[in-house]
Amino acid sequence: MPTVSLCIIVKNEETTLGRCLESVRGAVDEINILDTGSTDRTVEIARQFTERVYYYEWPDSFAKALNKAFSYATMDYILYMDADDVMLPKDRDAFLELKDNLDPSIDVVSMFYDYGTDEYGNVSLRYRYNRLVKRSRNFQWMGDCHQYLAASGNTLNSDIAITHRRIKHxxxxxxxxxxxxxxxxxxxxxxxxxxxxxxxxxxxxxxxxxxxxxxxxxxxxxxxxxxxxxxxxxxxxxxxxxxxxxxxxxxxxxxxxxTPRAEALSRIGDHFTHAGQYKTAAYWYELALRTKPDPDQWSFSYPAYYTWYPHLQLCVCYYKLGDLKASYDHNEEARKYRPDDSSVKHNRKWLGERLGLAQD
Known part of the structure; x- marks a missing residue:
């Protein structure tokens, strides 16, 4: 089984770091924390999980800081996370299974980054990220601001997700x-x-x-x-x-x-909804629902535009077009994703009463 070093850069992350490290406890073989000038309890919390805490003056470059953090890793592979990320239990189990079965010829493992989650647990923003890399390849981070890991070679696109749980912005x-x-x-x-x-x-x-x-x-x-x-x-x-x-x-x-993305198709629907052209708007929302996100897509994906959002907008369009049954049906589809959404609940009650439908 390959060994894994976790590397994180931190500054004043006392509210999230413990949660992050607890979520991967036992899943990684080494934890390296690079502190860039914390004045709160960040270092104290880090030392509850590892003695491998290092100090580095902030260089005004995320890439430089991350490359420095990676230089302290000693295991076969390096896993990168932010202090306000977590590995959910289902993904932790999948990560352990990945470690058990990882082909040593793999240079890079990409994972989903579930960067946004709504109040109902639906992922609102997702993209792929080079997350686990072979240390011996000495891959480097690039970019002072929005950095990326310039990794290449034998790559595995996994279904494991790292979830972003930001408290402050x-x-x-x-x-x-x-x-x-x-x-x-x-x-x-x-x-x-x-x-x-x-x-x-x-x-x-x-x-x-x-x-x-x-x-x-x-x-x-x-x-x-x-x-x-x-x-x-x-x-x-x-x-x-x-x-x-x-x-x-x-x-x-x-x-x-x-190929048109649902993110654009739904927005075109919004454009025609704003103009009061509900039949045209419905065409674009229906097209968005027929569009499927590519699981291997590396760029941003906003799942709402493929699921509940066009359904909720179609509820409005079909109501305006006088088709209450279609309006109700689309609201019911949106309810599968947002059961306690006040708009969805209001629509269900109002439309259900007019259609003579029993409410549970």
Missing amino acids: SVGRTLNLFRKKQQRGEEFDARDYFYYGNELRENGHYAEAIDAYRTHLARTDAWVDDKIYSCINSADCHRSLNDRGSELAMLLKSFEYG
């Missing part, structure tokens, strides 16, 4: 790293422009974000999946600026780069 922290990079006169690559646009959008700088996405789309070295989301995210910015025409144009432009 450092508003503007990554945006500030991008700003500093600009001030130093450092050149942005295609990936930088995409994530810079995302940070600008999330911090409400919509016009600047549109410019960053436009630059990203013009780059010939940009990843196709990132271009799809540059279009979708740019459309969100145009909607926030009440430029509905540009919103629709960018959503349709995303089709130029690959």
Whole structure:
């Protein structure tokens, strides 16, 4: 059975670190914690799980810090997690099974990163991540801001997930790293422009974000999946600026780069719902429901747009079109994912009464 080193970089993570380490206790063979300047109980908590706690002055680069953390690993493979990540029990069991059966020729194991979860336990944002790598390959982290592990070779795409359970959010922290990079006169690559646009959008700088996405789309070295989301995210910015025409144009432009994603199809449905064109909107929501996410997709996936969201919107569309039975049926499908959603409960009661349906 191969051995595994866990590596984590931390700073003031006293509220989450213990939870993270407890979730992998007994599943990894070594824990390495790299502290970059904590002033709370982070180091004390880390030492409850391991003596392998190291100190490193924050270099204004996630990649440099992560490469330093990886340098302390001594086991066959290295597992990376953030302090506010957890391995849920089902995934811990699957991870132990993976260790029991892992072919030593495997260089990289990718896992799902369930970055967002709604109040009903539905995954709201998921993507793949190179998560477990062979130490002897000496793979390096790249990127000062939105870092990635430049791993290659014999890769296994597993169904194991690491779940993000954030308690606090450092508003503007990554945006500030991008700003500093600009001030130093450092050149942005295609990936930088995409994530810079995302940070600008999330911090409400919509016009600047549109410019960053436009630059990203013009780059010939940009990843196709990132271009799809540059279009979708740019459309969100145009909607926030009440430029509905540009919103629709960018959503349709995303089709130029690959098979339409439900994330774009549902938003097109929203566009026509906003315009009161409910029959057209229903067409796009139905198309979203017929679209299936690719389990091997590395870019972002928002499961709501493939499941409950278009159903809930179709409930509205069919009500507006006078088809109460179809409206009720779609609400029932949404209820499978969000049983206590106040809108779903209201729709069920109101439509059920008019259709003469018994309520449980």
